[in-house]
Amino acid sequence: MATTRRMVLLGGATAAGALVVGYALWPSDRIARLNALDTADGEQFVTNWIKIANDDTITVVIPHCDMGTGIFTSLPQMVADELDADWSKMRSEQAPPDKLFANGALVEAFALNGAKPPAFLQGLADNTFRFVAANVSVPPIGYIPQITGGSSAVRGTGIYGMRVSAAAAREMLIKAAAARWNVPVEECSTAECKVMHEASGKSFGYGELAAEAAKYSPSPTPKLKPKESYKYVGKPVQRFDIPRKVDGRNKYSIDTQTPDMLYAAIRISPVFGGKLKSVNGDAVKGNRGVEKVISLDDAVVVVADRYWRARDAVATLAPAWENGANGKVTSAEITQRRRDALNGTSLKTDVDEGDTAAALAKGKVIEAIYEVPYLSHAPMEPVNATACFKDGKLEVWAGTQDGLGSRAFCAEAAGLDIENVTFHLTDMGGAFGRRLPGQYNFLTYAVKTAMALPGKPIKLIFTREEDMQHDFYRPNVMSRFKAVLGEDGLPTAWVNDYTTDDTANPQAHILYGIPNQKISAVVVPTHVPTGAWRSVEASWHGFFAETFVDELAHAAGKDPLEYRRALLKDKPRHLGALNTAAEKAGWGTPLPPGTARGIAIVESFDSIAAQVAEVEVSDSGVKVKRVVCAYDCGLVVNPSGLTQQIEGAIIFALSAARNGAITIADGAVEQSNFPDYEMIRLADCPEIEVHLLETGDRVGGGGEPGVPPLAPAVCNAIFAATGTRLRTLPINGQTITKQG
Amino acid sequence: MTVRLSVNGETHDVDVEDDAPLLWVIRDELKLTGTKFGCGIAQCGACTVHVDGQAIRSCITPVASVAGKKITTIEGISAGGPTPVQEAWIEHQVPQCGYCQSGMIMAVTALLKTNPSPTDEELAASVTNICRCGTYPRIREAVRALAAKG
Numbered sequence: 001m002a003t004t005r006r007m008v009l010l011g012g013a014t015a016a017g018a019l020v021v022g023y024a025l026w027p028s029d030r031i032a033r034l035n036a037l038d039t040a041d042g043e044q045f046v047t048n049w050i051k052i053a054n055d056d057t058i059t060v061v062i063p064h065c066d067m068g069t070g071i072f073t074s075l076p077q078m079v080a081d082e083l084d085a086d087w088s089k090m091r092s093e094q095a096p097p098d099k100l101f102a103n104g105a106l107v108e109a110f111a112l113n114g115a116k117p118p119a120f121l122q123g124l125a126d127n128t129f130r131f132v133a134a135n136v137s138v139p140p141i142g143y144i145p146q147i148t149g150g151s152s153a154v155r156g157t158g159i160y161g162m163r164v165s166a167a168a169a170r171e172m173l174i175k176a177a178a179a180r181w182n183v184p185v186e187e188c189s190t191a192e193c194k195v196m197h198e199a200s201g202k203s204f205g206y207g208e209l210a211a212e213a214a215k216y217s218p219s220p221t222p223k224l225k226p227k228e229s230y231k232y233v234g235k236p237v238q239r240f241d242i243p244r245k246v247d248g249r250n251k252y253s254i255d256t257q258t259p260d261m262l263y264a265a266i267r268i269s270p271v272f273g274g275k276l277k278s279v280n281g282d283a284v285k286g287n288r289g290v291e292k293v294i295s296l297d298d299a300v301v302v303v304a305d306r307y308w309r310a311r312d313a314v315a316t317l318a319p320a321w322e323n324g325a326n327g328k329v330t331s332a333e334i335t336q337r338r339r340d341a342l343n344g345t346s347l348k349t350d351v352d353e354g355d356t357a358a359a360l361a362k363g364k365v366i367e368a369i370y371e372v373p374y375l376s377h378a379p380m381e382p383v384n385a386t387a388c389f390k391d392g393k394l395e396v397w398a399g400t401q402d403g404l405g406s407r408a409f410c411a412e413a414a415g416l417d418i419e420n421v422t423f424h425l426t427d428m429g430g431a432f433g434r435r436l437p438g439q440y441n442f443l444t445y446a447v448k449t450a451m452a453l454p455g456k457p458i459k460l461i462f463t464r465e466e467d468m469q470h471d472f473y474r475p476n477v478m479s480r481f482k483a484v485l486g487e488d489g490l491p492t493a494w495v496n497d498y499t500t501d502d503t504a505n506p507q508a509h510i511l512y513g514i515p516n517q518k519i520s521a522v523v524v525p526t527h528v529p530t531g532a533w534r535s536v537e538a539s540w541h542g543f544f545a546e547t548f549v550d551e552l553a554h555a556a557g558k559d560p561l562e563y564r565r566a567l568l569k570d571k572p573r574h575l576g577a578l579n580t581a582a583e584k585a586g587w588g589t590p591l592p593p594g595t596a597r598g599i600a601i602v603e604s605f606d607s608i609a610a611q612v613a614e615v616e617v618s619d620s621g622v623k624v625k626r627v628v629c630a631y632d633c634g635l636v637v638n639p640s641g642l643t644q645q646i647e648g649a650i651i652f653a654l655s656a657a658r659n660g661a662i663t664i665a666d667g668a669v670e671q672s673n674f675p676d677y678e679m680i681r682l683a684d685c686p687e688i689e690v691h692l693l694e695t696g697d698r699v700g701g702g703g704e705p706g707v708p709p710l711a712p713a714v715c716n717a718i719f720a721a722t723g724t725r726l727r728t729l730p731i732n733g734q735t736i737t738k739q740g
Numbered sequence: 741m742t743v744r745l746s747v748n749g750e751t752h753d754v755d756v757e758d759d760a761p762l763l764w765v766i767r768d769e770l771k772l773t774g775t776k777f778g779c780g781i782a783q784c785g786a787c788t789v790h791v792d793g794q795a796i797r798s799c800i801t802p803v804a805s806v807a808g809k810k811i812t813t814i815e816g817i818s819a820g821g822p823t824p825v826q827e828a829w830i831e832h833q834v835p836q837c838g839y840c841q842s843g844m845i846m847a848v849t850a851l852l853k854t855n856p857s858p859t860d861e862e863l864a865a866s867v868t869n870i871c872r873c874g875t876y877p878r879i880r881e882a883v884r885a886l887a888a889k890g
């Protein structure tokens with residue numbers, strides 16, 4: 001990919017930590033502090049994130065968490081190439097939650113490169129910039145993130161950080177060797193963890209040079225390798241973590257073991273915002289193992305010597321709640337509120353091109369209203385955390401998507417200085433956005449429980465029911481379109497009004513070049529907490545826009561693929577993805593009766609995903625038989641790992657499209673566990689085919705962009721098979737009949 | 741209330757209620773944490789272990805009901821190094837977060853013992869575990885490869 005000067009400078013800055021001025025301000029004691037914080041015998045930090053040991057082992061310290069996406073292998077691949085390493089010497093480990101390993105500079109990396117930071121980072125940008133600009137130390141409870149989300153690990157940390165940090169380290173190792181040999185650096189080269197001097201035939205292993213190399217300042221503009229010379233990037237390298245994930249060895253948050261541990265189970269006010277009025281804790285005081293019943297503001301917790309005892313005890317309590325007006329809210333009422341808002345006067349327009357009013361007046365207006373439901377993340381490992389408050393200090397073990405921020409969060413929840421809080425970030429059994437900042441209710445309750453019963457570590461585990469009923473949901477959103485077609489059948493006007501829980505959604509801006517466009521949002525607050533759910537806004541706007549475009553194609557009497565091709569004729573990357581998906585799926589070739597194909601294309605997190613779904617509709621329902629995805633993210637670091645992410649995204653999206661709905665009755669979530677929030681299982685898993693493309697010069701994300709095209713591709717296929725147009729999700733429960 | 745359990749070839753006398761769920765006894769009493777909690781109501785399979793060679797969901801199994809029976813957990817089947825199923829899992833790079841995989845591997849291992857060459861349909865009918873990360877295509881590939889070896 002093309003490397004601009006700006007990116008290199010910026011990368012230098014990122015590699016040096018949260019200092020936008022770059023290495024000039026690389027504090028002279030930084031390496032010493034890194035070494036003190038996180039090295040074993042014989043290890044030495046050379047630049048931040050990169051440690052080299054005596055035996056040449058290179059350990060990449062990853063400022064992200066492991067929630068299953070494979071970045072603990074793909075980021076080392078990027079380092080190995082820039083550092084001319086030998087793959088057998090590469091390792092990776094989790095960075096401790098310390099500001100030395102903050103990735104706050106990610107925000108600048110996106111902003112200064114002209115890219116939009118992922119939505120979840122935007123709210124944090126202010127604090128981060130203030131920290132960077134002032135170059136101050138971390139305030140006691142500041143927000144310096146170490147976030148994993150927004151599909152940002154490879155395209156942010158990897159591209160702007162790891163590569164540059166590794167390239168700078170390589171130059172420092174060369175300088176150290178050249179100084180020892182007393183030869184010019186130009187005469188030295190590197191390969192397989194060695195610096196070589198060709199003329200004399202001498203060489204040093206990196207391990208021999210690390211301590212001296214670390215004394216040099218890292219260059220702000222190290223020379224980066226051209227893509228053609230990559231040896232590891234682009235290869236399906238096996239993930240480091242997989243052997244320990246097949247034999248039960250991998251430890252997750254829920255596996256935290258400490259001596260003397262107690263267990264806690266919780267019941268939170270079923271109605272969001274409700275308060276605990278009273279509870280008779282005496283009812284379980286005589287139960288075997290029960291240590292304490294703790295009344296919190298909006299929950300009751302039972303602590304016992306074993307988890308099942310705590311769980312069973314809390315289930316038998318009969319807490320009384322104060323729910324207020326929220327106790328009456330229903331899904332139907334929320335939907336009505338959204339519909340009213342779309343017909344009201346509070347819409348704010350953020351795209352207004354051409355003259356939509358005039359264009360709409362010129363033809364037959366095609367109009368449709370869409371809606372998607374709330375969705376729960378339901379990670380396989382229900383949220384949980386272990387906390388111990390002892391002698392004025394708090395220690396917490398949990399899996400979150402931001403280790404450093406979690407430490408600050410726990411300090412604030414406990415009312416302690418951050419120095420008195422230790423946070424152990426663990427691996428987690430999935431997250432999908434559930435464990436992002438802003439959604440730390442499991443930390444709050446674990447910390448409050450520990451504070452109420454000091455002296456012993458207490459592991460608080462949400463039951464699946466609590467996890468599902470106290471999530472931060474993918475919002476319920478309604479969207480209305482109006483369009484008019486020109487003589488060629490293509491739209492001349494596109495008017496879209498949609499609801500939002502908070503801010504306007506950039507993802508509502510469409511890919512297609514339509515001359516007259518007006519896109520407006522209206523904020524409709526509800527008491528239901530919402531948050532980032534894998535692919536965030538793209539998960540709903542992808543469905544809305546790509547289904548409506550299909551409606552327009554049908555109204556124009558055009559093939560949906562041809563129609564999109566015409567609309568994307570000036571966008572070669574999008575066309576490439578669209579054509580690849582269509583061709584590999586055999587678009588246009590005959591299928592058995594009752595079976596049809598649908599297509600959709602969505603760009604999100606700087607990646608383009610086009611999918612063709614092959615769907616059979618029969619008396620026994622809808623069966624998605626095959627999904628073909630073409631995916632262009634600019635640079636593929638690990639094709640096996642990326643394909644795995646896209647397969648997972650497709651299945652995640654299919655579970656939601658087919659069955660996913662969180663509904664509200666009496667102010668509370670109606671669903672509670674997998675029978676009423678059903679998942680795709682092996683029997684319903686389609687054949688999935690992924691084709692990776694690498695065009696363009698901006699690297700896109702891998703974890704999320706595979707989600708959004710799935711629902712519209714499937715619903716467009718259902719329309720092609722039956723003539724029934726689905727404008728709401730999920731599919732199950734809707735009447736699909738073969739139309740004329 | 742002492743219950744005598746045989747887990748991975750070792751005998752344990754545990755002092756617990758008769759109806760304590762086997763899952764939590766394995767995790768909290770025996771400290772074998774490879775077996776996971778996902779739903780607690782026999783829906784997801786994360787807690788799958790073998791009782792006399794059969795895959796069962798330990799979260800709803802009262803501990804007294806398996807007293808004296810041969811219980812095997814993921815730690816038990818792994819004791820002698822990776823099994824063919826685990827090797828296939830590594831070769832096909834199956835796990836993502838990995839949380840469901842103990843249960844998946846236990847369920848697949850039990851199936852292959854009675855049916856070494858299952859079809860896709862037989863696999864899907866027998867292994868109904870949930871994987872939220874969506875590793876099913878690779879599970880299917882790995883089992884196809886194992887089935888081909890018979």
Ligand code: FES
Pocket residue numbers: 776777778779780781782783784785786787788797798799800
């Ligand atoms: S935890 Fe036992 S089946 Fe889900």
Ligand code: FES
Pocket residue numbers: 068380429430835836837838839840841870871872873874875
């Ligand atoms: S690998 Fe994450 S739930 Fe299966």
